[in-house]
Amino acid sequence: MKAIVTGGAGFIGSHIAEKLSDSGYSLTIIDNMHSGDIHNLGRIKGKYELVKGDSYVIQNQEKADAVFHEGIYSSTPMYRKDPSLVGKAITDFIAVLEYCRKNDVKLVFASTSSIYNGYEPPHRETMTPKVKDFYTEARYPMERLADLYSQMYGLKYCALRYFSxxxxxxxxxxxxxxxxxxxxxxxxxxxxxxxxxxxxxxxDLVNVADVTEANIMAHNKDVTGVFNIGGGxxxxxxxxxxxxxxxxxxxxxxxxxxxxxxxxxxxVEADTEKMKKILGFTPVxxxxxxxxxxxxxxxxxxxxxxxx
Ligand SMILES: NC(=O)c1ccc[n+]([C@@H]2O[C@H](COP(=O)([O-])OP(=O)(O)OC[C@H]3O[C@@H](n4cnc5c(N)ncnc54)[C@H](O)[C@@H]3O)[C@@H](O)[C@H]2O)c1
Structure with a gap:
């Protein structure tokens, strides 16, 4: 079994990669090393290949059995400094979606609880995001595009709105x-x-070990959609x-x-009902x-x- 982890040299991506490797997957890590570090790859015990580049280079990869997309500029100040990263996140994402469509593989990707900015808690997946900064301006269209690919091509995906x-x-x-x-x-x-x-x-704090588990469950379970990943x-x-x-x-x-x-x-404070009932995930x-x-x-x- 082969998995691709974009952003696999980063914080969350390297934990996901470690877990996949421990479960027997061979790995391709795609990372432009903007905030990632080669040192993080030390936690992967099995075989992996590192492709240094932006996430869109996924288009050159052979078929994988699982795709986890974490390779997106990861923080609000990065986008304030360079708002063109909004366009970059979306362009990269379309390449990831196209790859998953062509290879008929489920996509699990990082979204964010920042998308709830402007709403009182508890924050529910049914709340329509009010875009409040460039970072959320990048994430909301990613979720909409995933939904569109699901409607048009039957793509299976999970958008995980990580809390803190x-x-x-x-x-x-x-x-x-x-x-x-x-x-x-x-x-x-x-x-x-x-x-x-x-x-x-x-x-709303959630440990990286739990977030890793949520990613694996999202891949394994036959569910599609947007899910909060938080402690509640x-x-x-x-x-x-x-x-x-x-x-x-x-x-x-x-x-x-x-x-x-x-x-x-x-x-930010997650409503955890959908995550627990449909994804079957509870942080431990x-x-x-x-x-x-x-x-x-x-x-x-x-x-x-x-x-x-
Ligand atoms: N950590 C959190 O609390 C949190 C909360 C909500 C959402 N997220 C999202 O989860 C994802 C992972 O975050 P993280 O905390 O591990 O941050 P991180 O910065 O450690 O990880 C992001 C990784 O992606 C790489 N990267 C960035 N842009 C890329 C691109 N265009 N192409 C390829 N690689 C690229 C970086 O070099 C880094 O290795 C991000 O998308 C982030 O926005 C994180």
């Missing part, structure tokens, strides 16, 4: 990493953490800071500053356990990325 994904192995994302990682790194390094606003913004409960930044501080046995130094970002996401890693694992991992590293 955290966990071990996120050091390659550096300043784009999840707040949990940033808090742990700052705590370990005894550096000051900058928080926009008063720390009351809320995130949100935590404030201040609660996470306190929890990490307790676990590290120190006070995290925090500086609260005015939030300079327009259309900032204040709160508690916040407590996930943060313990992440702290143990980052303490073991020779050096937490000193990027601040």
């Amino acid at each position: 994904v955290y966990g071990d192995g996120e050091e390659s994302k550096k300043t784009y990493a999840n707040m949990v990682s940033q808090i742990i790194w700052k705590g370990i390094l005894d550096k000051e953490l900058i928080i926009y606003g008063d720390g009351s913004q809320r995130r 409960k949100s935590h404030t930044f201040n609660q996470i800071i306190e929890l990490v501080g307790q676990k590290l046995g120190k006070d995290i130094k925090v500086k609260y500053t005015e939030n300079p970002l327009k259309n900032y996401v204040e709160v 890693v508690s916040i407590d356990e996930g943060i313990n694992r992440a702290i143990a991992y980052y303490r073991r590293l020779d050096s937490v990325p000193d990027i601040f």
Whole structure:
């Protein structure tokens, strides 16, 4: 069995690749190495080929049995800096869709909970996105195109709207990493953490191990559509800071500053009904356990990325 993972040198993609490899898949990783790192591929135990390039190069690949598309610029600030990435995400995605259509293979791809910006929680798949930034402007058409391919050609797909994904192995994302990682790194390094606003913004955290499992289930199960992938409960930044501080046995130094970002996401919290009932997926890693694992991992590293 062969699987293609675009963005496989990134945080989530490399965890998916590791799991697939452990299950006996041979792998092709497509990654332009923008925020990915060769070091992440170290977690893949089996055979893999790395194709360095944008996701559209999937069009040159032989038939695979599974496709996971994570190779998309992964953070809001990247798109603010260069809004042309919106077009790039869509162009790459059409090549991925065409590949899946021609080879009759199911597509599982990363979408985002940012798509719910402007709605009060709980956030449900039935809410029509109000586009609030360039990042969501890229993701919403991807979901619509997948639906169109499903209507026109019977393509099977799962668009997974990840909530706030955290966990071990996120050091390659550096300043784009999840707040949990940033808090742990700052705590370990005894550096000051900058928080926009008063720390009351809320995130629905989901561990990367659970997200990986959700991807595999989405491939294996005969379901098509958009699914939230979240924990169903949100935590404030201040609660996470306190929890990490307790676990590290120190006070995290925090500086609260005015939030300079327009259309900032204040709160995300998943409605998990569809994910549980139709995809059959329930996260199992508690916040407590996930943060313990992440702290143990980052303490073991020779050096937490000193990027601040
Ligand atoms: N981490 C989260 O909390 C979160 C939440 C919602 C959605 N997502 C989405 O999940 C996906 C994976 O995110 P991640 O956290 O692993 O980030 P990441 O930056 O570690 O992973 C993205 C990977 O894709 C590669 N890449 C970027 N653009 C590419 C392109 N055009 N062609 C080929 N490769 C490309 C990068 O080099 C990187 O290896 C992204 O699409 C991201 O937007 C992540």
